[in-house]
Amino acid sequence: MNAYKVLWIEDDADSDLYHLASPVYIEGNYHLDIASNASEAFFYLNERRYDIIIVDIRIPPGRNPEWLSRYEELQRKNNANSSRLGLELLRRIFGENGNKPSLRVAQNLAAARYGVFTVERLEELKADLTELNLTSLKYKRKNAMMPHTALLEFIREISEGIPNGVY
Amino acid sequence: MYTDYLSLIVEVSVTVYVFLLGLPILVNQIFLPEDLRRMSRKNYAANLINQLLVLTVLLLLIILTAYPRTLFWLIPFPPEQIPGRELLITLLFFLMLFSTLAFLYIHLIRSQGYRAKVVHIIKKKLLDSYRKTGKLDRAYLDDIEYLGIYSKGGAETRIVIQALEEILQNLKVDTTPGKNDDNLIQLVEILCNSVANSTEPGSRSNMIEVLAAYKDILMSLKMQSTPDNPLIYGNETRKVKDCTFKIALASLKKDYSDMMPRVLNVLSLIPGSSDKLFDIGLLALEKKQFQVATNVLSEMMDRDNQDAVTMNNYIGLIARFSFSGQAARQCARRSLERNGVAMSGKMLKEAYGYHYNLCNFETAGLIAQLDAAGSSGA
Numbered sequence: 001m002n003a004y005k006v007l008w009i010e011d012d013a014d015s016d017l018y019h020l021a022s023p024v025y026i027e028g029n030y031h032l033d034i035a036s037n038a039s040e041a042f043f044y045l046n047e048r049r050y051d052i053i054i055v056d057i058r059i060p061p062g063r064n065p066e067w068l069s070r071y072e073e074l075q076r077k078n079n080a081n082s083s084r085l086g087l088e089l090l091r092r093i094f095g096e097n098g099n100k101p102s103l104r105v106a107q108n109l110a111a112a113r114y115g116v117f118t119v120e121r122l123e124e125l126k127a128d129l130t131e132l133n134l135t136s137l138k139y140k141r142k143n144a145m146m147p148h149t150a151l152l153e154f155i156r157e158i159s160e161g162i163p164n165g166v167y
Numbered sequence: 168m169y170t171d172y173l174s175l176i177v178e179v180s181v182t183v184y185v186f187l188l189g190l191p192i193l194v195n196q197i198f199l200p201e202d203l204r205r206m207s208r209k210n211y212a213a214n215l216i217n218q219l220l221v222l223t224v225l226l227l228l229i230i231l232t233a234y235p236r237t238l239f240w241l242i243p244f245p246p247e248q249i250p251g252r253e254l255l256i257t258l259l260f261f262l263m264l265f266s267t268l269a270f271l272y273i274h275l276i277r278s279q280g281y282r283a284k285v286v287h288i289i290k291k292k293l294l295d296s297y298r299k300t301g302k303l304d305r306a307y308l309d310d311i312e313y314l315g316i317y318s319k320g321g322a323e324t325r326i327v328i329q330a331l332e333e334i335l336q337n338l339k340v341d342t343t344p345g346k347n348d349d350n351l352i353q354l355v356e357i358l359c360n361s362v363a364n365s366t367e368p369g370s371r372s373n374m375i376e377v378l379a380a381y382k383d384i385l386m387s388l389k390m391q392s393t394p395d396n397p398l399i400y401g402n403e404t405r406k407v408k409d410c411t412f413k414i415a416l417a418s419l420k421k422d423y424s425d426m427m428p429r430v431l432n433v434l435s436l437i438p439g440s441s442d443k444l445f446d447i448g449l450l451a452l453e454k455k456q457f458q459v460a461t462n463v464l465s466e467m468m469d470r471d472n473q474d475a476v477t478m479n480n481y482i483g484l485i486a487r488f489s490f491s492g493q494a495a496r497q498c499a500r501r502s503l504e505r506n507g508v509a510m511s512g513k514m515l516k517e518a519y520g521y522h523y524n525l526c527n528f529e530t531a532g533l534i535a536q537l538d539a540a541g542s543s544g545a
Binding site (some may be wrong): 019 | 377
């Protein structure tokens, strides 16, 4: 039972993009958790240890009041990040404005375990990722033509980049 | 002429009043859904009495003003006309008429979206009862459950689900060790009944909403769990587990096969859910949804879902896969390899006994076949 534990933060993961999860399951090497919004993602990251974490940038806030109010606050300011809560999540995880990272599970704080899998172009994210000092984060762009193994390949790519393997 | 005018006003007023006596029944019929009217133990039309009271007072004033000598024979009214009596009675009459029209108008306006309004009233009453007594009034819970079951799928059921979610948000989870949180259990069940036991054609979006609410409940229970008081292992979680499975069954009956990943997503948060995972896997195999079945097989061996009978359920599903065609058999073998499971005779016998005791005879039979194949070296 030494499968890698993967968290996929994606609001369409259990609907439109579910076909991407199938190769991951059938591979047998991975146990996949799916978080469909920022509230769920933050919960999982604080409760379970993950070897690989895949983040989508455009995710809904979920029902946690904290995330809901953050979302509403960004919307009020007409901030483009109101629809890019994935970035806000990364900010929260890795600390913003000099704040310390805030996750209870230390393993999930390793930036090498993270990958961004999104429709946004890397150029659009660069400024925010630089600000967060996360320019080395693995990135893959979602598009309509991607193969059904896209997620699996991305997971493999991230796992290869983790120093000393996944564990 | 003068007496005729007074009599006419009194007669018309009495007629209007008699019509108004039927108003509560009329309003009740417009305002309350028939099913709720039939079964509710609560009165949702109490405000009508106040309105009738206002109009009764007005009618009495009209009569008293019209016939003071007849009614107040002890009071020595002068036989001639009381100054301004005609004006007064006309004013009272118009006041009564306008009140009647106003009440009717208000009720007609209220009859728009009446279901949402009734749900809102029930939600308010439930929250009031919770604030006062710490318990949710059973009679109101019955009413909201009834509305959920008899609501049309989609927008109507969503109103009930949203009200229940609002109540859930206001509910403080009872963290007393060893004690069930009855309020939470009841709400979980009503949410389930609203989408899984509804007499109306169910809606996929309503099921998704309920599953999302369940996920929130589980996350909250998990976050409030402590080593001394593991809330996530309580009866509230068990209720969520059972209800999630009921929703899964209902969704499969309605051919919402794409609901399964969401169901799986909820179950993966519940410790000791390998039994339900097995059932979902079985359903998926029967419906030829191999993708879901494969995911279940993987999820069952997830380290967060371990329980005493995980291996029995896993072996049961492996047996099912093994006899579902070449590719499924290959997938089962791969799963065994990846999870490092060597199926010993003892393990198979234990799994056989487990499924036999649960009357899963078909699965037990397939495990026996696996055992026989293993023993003969096939």
